[in-house]
Amino acid sequence: xxxxxxxxxxxxxxxxxxxxxxxxxxxxxxxxxxxxxxxxxxxxxxxxxxxxxxxxxxxxxxxxxxxxxxxxxxxxxxxxxxxxxxxxxxxxxxxxxxxxxxxxxxxxxxxxxxxxxxxxxxxxxxxxxxxxxxxxxxxxxxxxxxxxxxxxxxxxxxxxxxxxxxxxxxxxxxxxxxxxxxxxxxxxxxxxxxxxxxxxxxxxxxxxxxxxxxxxxxxxxxxxxxxxxxxxxxxxxxxxxxxxxxxxxxxx
Amino acid sequence: xxxxxxxxxxxxxxxxxxxxxxxxxxxxxxxxxxxxxxxxxxxxxxxxxxxxxxxxxxxxxxxxxxxxxxxxxxxxxxxxxxxxxxxxxxxxxxxxxxxxxxxxxxxxxxxxxxxxxxxxxxxxxxxxxxxxxxxxxxxxxxxxxxxxxxxxxxxxxxxxxxxxxxxxxxxxxxxxxxxxxxxxxxxxxxxxxxxxxxxxxxxxxxxxxxxxxxxxxxxxxxxxxxxxxxxxxxxxxxxxxxxxxxxxxxxxxxxxxxxxxxxxxxxxxxxxxxxxxxxxxxxxxxxxxxxxxxxxxxxxxxxxxxxxxxxxxxxxxxxxxxxxxxxxxxxxxxxxxxxxxxxxxxxxxxxxxxxxxxxxxxxxxxxxxxxxxxxxxxxxxxx
Numbered sequence: 001x002x003x004x005x006x007x008x009x010x011x012x013x014x015x016x017x018x019x020x021x022x023x024x025x026x027x028x029x030x031x032x033x034x035x036x037x038x039x040x041x042x043x044x045x046x047x048x049x050x051x052x053x054x055x056x057x058x059x060x061x062x063x064x065x066x067x068x069x070x071x072x073x074x075x076x077x078x079x080x081x082x083x084x085x086x087x088x089x090x091x092x093x094x095x096x097x098x099x100x101x102x103x104x105x106x107x108x109x110x111x112x113x114x115x116x117x118x119x120x121x122x123x124x125x126x127x128x129x130x131x132x133x134x135x136x137x138x139x140x141x142x143x144x145x146x147x148x149x150x151x152x153x154x155x156x157x158x159x160x161x162x163x164x165x166x167x168x169x170x171x172x173x174x175x176x177x178x179x180x181x182x183x184x185x186x187x188x189x190x191x192x193x194x195x196x197x198x199x200x201x202x203x204x205x206x207x208x209x210x211x212x213x214x215x216x217x218x219x220x221x222x223x224x225x226x227x228x229x230x231x232x233x234x235x236x237x238x239x240x241x242x243x244x245x246x247x248x249x250x251x252x
Numbered sequence: 253x254x255x256x257x258x259x260x261x262x263x264x265x266x267x268x269x270x271x272x273x274x275x276x277x278x279x280x281x282x283x284x285x286x287x288x289x290x291x292x293x294x295x296x297x298x299x300x301x302x303x304x305x306x307x308x309x310x311x312x313x314x315x316x317x318x319x320x321x322x323x324x325x326x327x328x329x330x331x332x333x334x335x336x337x338x339x340x341x342x343x344x345x346x347x348x349x350x351x352x353x354x355x356x357x358x359x360x361x362x363x364x365x366x367x368x369x370x371x372x373x374x375x376x377x378x379x380x381x382x383x384x385x386x387x388x389x390x391x392x393x394x395x396x397x398x399x400x401x402x403x404x405x406x407x408x409x410x411x412x413x414x415x416x417x418x419x420x421x422x423x424x425x426x427x428x429x430x431x432x433x434x435x436x437x438x439x440x441x442x443x444x445x446x447x448x449x450x451x452x453x454x455x456x457x458x459x460x461x462x463x464x465x466x467x468x469x470x471x472x473x474x475x476x477x478x479x480x481x482x483x484x485x486x487x488x489x490x491x492x493x494x495x496x497x498x499x500x501x502x503x504x505x506x507x508x509x510x511x512x513x514x515x516x517x518x519x520x521x522x523x524x525x526x527x528x529x530x531x532x533x534x535x536x537x538x539x540x541x542x543x544x545x546x547x548x549x550x551x552x553x554x555x556x557x558x559x560x561x562x563x564x565x566x567x568x569x570x571x572x573x574x575x576x577x578x579x580x581x582x583x584x585x586x587x588x589x590x591x592x593x594x595x596x597x598x599x600x601x602x603x604x605x606x607x608x609x610x611x612x613x614x615x616x617x618x619x620x621x622x623x624x625x626x627x628x629x630x631x632x633x634x635x
Contacts, residue, residue: 050463076465088460092520093452096264100446101453105465107446111474114445115438121445122265129261168464 002061003028003204004172009058011044011228018044020228021058026172031198031205033215035239036225037248042208043085044228046174049206050075050082062172077105081170083161085177085208087154095144095152095160099135102167103128135166138201139193155186162193166201173197175207179214187214194218212240224248267440284429288422296425300493301533302526303428304486309513309525310435311482316511317519318448319475320455321369324507325381328388329480331502332358333487338405338497339398347412355485362480366473385507392499404498407491419493428489435482436522442478451475505582512585516592518599527600539581547572598622 002025011019019041026032034042047053049060051072059068062078070078081102090098106128109121136142139159149157158181165173178194179187191214197203209215215222215236222239224231232242239245256263256270268274288296308326315321333354340350365384372380392399399405410417410424417423442448450471453461462468491497509532517528551568555561574580596603602622610617 052459052463071467072462073465073467076463082463084460088457088463090453090456090460092456093449097449097452101449101461101464101466104446104450104453109445111442111447114442114447117441117445121441125265125445126261129264133261164464 005061007059010056011048011053012056017228022230024223026206029204030220031218033219033222034208040225041228043176046176076168079171081165081168082174083165083176087157087161089149089157091150094146094148099132099164099167100128102164105168132167135163139163154181172204177208179211191217288425298533300425300428302529303432304490305513306526306529307432307435307486308483308510309529310439310522311479312510313514313525315475315479317514319451322378323381324378325385326483326510327502327506328385329358329483330487333484334491334497335399337488337491338407347410351488354488355481358484359477359481363473363477366476370469370472389499404496407495410492516599518601521601524599524601542575546575
């Protein structure tokens with residue numbers, strides 16, 4: 001059985017089939033990229049997995065558990081974290097507290113303990129902080145700890161979003177266009193980090209990406225989508241030379 | 253300028269980051285402690301109102317400032333707290349019991365209001381909370397067997413463990429001040445733990461909060477409950493301060509006063525709630541001054557400038573008519589809100605931070621430091 005799989009996943013908005021019977025599987029420890037022209041349904045698949053939209057048909061399984069009907073906030077608890085295409089950070093909070101929100105699924109203290117700030121809360125805060133510091137070190141975010149998000153440039157925000165997802169110690173991470181808006185150098189860093197996430201942290205990665213050089217560098221497998229349907233699946237070079245994919249991008 | 257050298261994660265957790273804070277707040281506490289023995293009874297009475305308004309302000313700050321849920325229904329929560337206290341006091345329930353009951357009952361009602369509010373955003377939430385406030389006001393006026401309707405209710409002098417605490421005694425002031433301090437400490441504790449961060453996460457991006465594992469609905473209800481409970485506690489103290497409560501004291505205007513408290517003070521800080529409360533309570537003496545002294549002063553200066561006796565008395569009566577016009581208070585409130593939203597969106601506390609930074613960086617302060625940036629990447633799509 002696969003680690004993560006989607007079966008006949010569909011998302012219809014009235015007559016528009018944003019995602020149309022898509023089935024795919026992600027193996028544990030691999031990096032799987034989803035590519036496709038604009039409007040192909042890539043981000044919609046992510047929104048289905050993280051339960052922002054309920055699917056019209058189909059099922060989603062993670063670690064052999066049906067998660068199709070889990071509430072959205074439970075998805076993180078299962079170990080699936082995500083980033084957003086248009087950066088959804090907590091603007092008026094510091095980098096540190098943004099990252100600490102990433103630790104939310106591990107928090108066990110009750111409201112009463114927190115009101116009195118009991119020793120157990122203090123201890124767990126320090127533990128969370130230690131984990132956050134590991135992520136900060138992993139992604140070189142040391143200079144920004146106490147800065148407000150609203151004052152930071154786009155490239156840094158992108159990394160902080162990745163950091164926040166990593167702080168939840170996910171088993172599967174969904175990256176929605178990790179390199180959009182980044183310059184060549186930042187994209188290089190990103191590709192190192194994605195590979196390190198797989199090799200050092202043992203995280204399975206599912207990503208949507210337009211930058212083919214990044215896709216080629218990091219992916220184990222690639223899925224190409226168009227009009228909500230799977231065009232091709234396989235190694236990066238196989239998919240790129242597939243006639244349907246070429247037709248989708250260049251026109252037949 | 254002070255540079256803090258952090259060597260321990262504790263440095264980011266503790267309430268007083270460095271000794272400067274301890275000195276400042278210590279001095280403030282000492283000043284507040286000696287205040288009743290130095291200041292006049294009128295100012296002490298105003299200070300008690302500052303404490304009560306600031307407590308409500310902290311409660312509203314949790315809901316509006318930190319969780320991002322607007323509310324114009326806090327006068328109703330205050331009323332529920334006040335009436336619970338007044339009602340239970342009739343049956344000789346001791347103060348600690350009815351004080352707790354006022355807070356807890358209001359908290360439960362706050363949670364119940366929170367449920368329908370889950371599906372509402374922004375202006376719609378404001379409308380929903382206003383209607384809740386009207387419903388409560390109407391119930392207070394109609395449920396005569398409990399609330400005595402529009403006749404109102406008398407509140408007897410507070411007695412704590414057999415000790416009488418009249419409303420203008422220093423003890424009552426210390427009670428209100430003590431509760432305000434406890435509320436602030438509790439709120440600060442909440443803000444440095446997962447719940448407070450979840451509130452802030454919901455304020456800034458519900459989608460992201462949800463995908464980080466925050467149960468948005470649960471935390472919104474929690475925020476409503478905590479905010480209402482604090483307001484309910486304040487209501488019990490408010491009832492004792494006024495000694496008489498009736499439905500027309502808890503109108504929309506009072507809810508707007510609470511909004512002014514957090515808006516003028518500064519929406520993102522607890523300092524703001526206190527500063528805003530001070531500001532608001534100061535408006536009343538200002539209005540009295542406007543009513544009593546302004547007509548005389550203006551007509552006096554007019555006659556000094558050579559106006560005839562008839563014109564001077566004419567001016568005097570028209571200024572007096574203006575100063576005692578109905579709804580002047582509301583107009584002044586509206587004016588203040590507009591001015592602050594336009595020119596000082598960070599409120600009084602924001603202004604204080606700017607002044608502080610000016611002196612810290614002198615002479616290198618840049619005017620653009622606090623300039624608001626336009627943000628082009630924020631998406632509303634995934635709401």
